[in-house]
Amino acid sequence: MAHSGINVLFEGRNLIRLFGGLWTTVEIAAVALVLGLILGVILGVLRTFPNRLLRLVLRLYLEFFRIVPTVVLLFLFYYILPKQLGVNMPANQVATLVFALWTAAEMSDIVRGALISVPKHQRESGMAIGLNRLQLYRYVLIPQAVSLELPATINLVTRVIKTTSLLMLISVMDVINVGQQVVEANNQKYPTGVFWVYGIIFVMYFAIDYPLSWWAKRMDKKRLERANG
Template sequence: MQRLLGGFLVTLRVAVIVLIVGGILGVLLGALRTLHNRPLQVILRVYLEIFRIIPTVVLLFVAYYILPQTFGLNLPGEAVAILVFTLWTAAEMSDIVRGALESVPVHQKESGEAIGLTQTQLFRYVLIPQAIPVVLPGTINLATRIIKTTSLLLMISVMDIVNVGQTLVEANGHKNPSAAFWIYGAMFVLYYILCAPLSQWAKRVEKKRLERANG
């Protein structure tokens, strides 16, 4: 259990860093995607489609095995995973933020422009405050997806909870046939402890938002 908890902390550390950095980058990209700038929109669209179409595990392999050989880099697996997951999270988050910003009624934007607000002030005082209730449920659901996606760390030999659990099963399975049941059971419980409260929170937030929207 001590080794499993050590792997669990690695999983949690990667997930938290990715959510914070990727979330901040995603908010910025989401705001940029609402601007009427054709070249910028093309660049952001290509970026989004890359991370939407190509499986995350493929991006992880490319970043861990191919790029270091091509450019002579020597990055630890955890750093590579954080980089890839952060870029993927930013793409997903930008879609959530863009949709929330565009859901703000047009007359709200026009009113802000009419009183002389700059683009930055319009985002700060009008768009973002009204978009937050819309963004929150999707962001919480994204957090659970990030936690589950960290299981791919196994593919690049990072000692996360899945890798540690698999190692323990292989080392003890021949001595104790029931080892796999207890080890994978413990992994299930740890993942459940992380994801279940987030899932329930997202449902409550979405329910309250719909109740407010319906008066």
């Protein structure tokens, strides 16, 4: 077993480097998600306001980020920001920005959907006790929307984490990029190394995403039980 492929992981600092790459991935995803979810909630609330122009602008924003593939978005920001706008950001920050804006767009749709599915009578009951618009959202609509939107939000989170695998295309040293380098550097000595490296990357992504999607499923089930119980 001297040349068993699995040893590629224990060669030199390979494993530590892979975890380092994973950390970069998680960091970008986490910052982008926090910013994106907050911005998305605000945009989602604004999209339920009666102002048409505001709604149109936000709708266009959503459609742009939803229709344009994430890879294209990454390239657009990575190449256009410095060239046309003179903004020079490290690749990690560009990635965080793109993912945050994308998350915000998707989240705004989730929040809007949840808010408009709170029954109209709830809104009127709130108005009838003299709540102003801010109070109506704060105490009545948003708390009820949260339980409706939580599963969809968690699914969005898992999608964002998964999609970070595209980051290597703008040379972010994420876990995939590091894995690629490890594979190439050890190709001679470990011809089957590629299997093990991508195998462990699979395990890493799975370990992060699976609990989230399990949680989402469980919450949805609970919500349905509550609604029907």
